[in-house]
Ligand SMILES: O=C(NCc1ccccc1)Nc1ccc2c(c1)[B-](O)(O)OC2
């Protein structure tokens with residue numbers, strides 16, 4: 001499957017992804033609705049330990065689906081470990097999902113309620129697999145740290161990202177983005193829910209151990225509005241489509257249990 005034949009519109013959105021990606025109808029799909037009273041407290045679950053202090057960010061880009069910050073992942077300079085993970089997973093990239101003006105845009109929901117946006121920090125199992133590509137197709141290949149965003153005051157560090165968005169307005173644009181440590185985007189509490197799921201965008205591989213932080217971070221409407229000036233389309237394309245509502249709705253749990261840390 002070369003190129004991208006999927007999106008978030010009426011003709012190519014989540015409701016028709018199954019036509020090209022049948023796994024969309026699988027038993028381990030993401031996102032899901034988390035019902036706190038139905039999660040199971042697992043006392044054997046230790047704390048999650050993101051260790052990003054020696055991370056090396058490289059660039060920020062618009063891939064036509066989201067805005068992505070990529071990291072050097074050729075060694076274990078920035079990893080996440082602990083919690084449900086058997087070994088450290090390497091940080092590769094982070095990106096966001098968001099809604100339209102005045103609308104929620106998170107992928108996971110909590111008790112049927114969405115957040116304004118959701119940040120995904122993507123990590124891969126470099127102990128067992130030789131590449132992200134190989135890991136992405138393996139049941140224990142990826143670990144994604146999901147962080148909910150709610151609206152309120154300005155986030156004191158998010159401006160570093162929003163100030164760069166004008167450089168990546170169109171699909172296919174990329175620009176340098178050095179010395180950014182995503183530790184500044186973490187909330188104060190690392191209490192989490194965890195369950196086994198999938199990528200939330202095609203190819204929808206069922207390879208993700210999801211770790212969702214219970215505490216959201218706060219960003220302002222003004223900061224969020226900057227994300228909505230991005231475009232799904234490339235600069236030379238005639239049809240201009242504002243990048244918003246780039247989220248997949250919750251999928252059936254299919255008997256899965258969501259575990260809760262402390
Ligand atoms: O990396 C992605 N695609 C490119 C690709 C390259 C090589 C093999 C497979 C895929 N997608 C992707 C990765 C991680 C997450 C998501 C999408 B997400 O669900 O949005 O949040 C977590």
Ligand SMILES: [Zn+2]
Nearest residue numbers: 095097120200
């Ligand atoms: Zn994502």
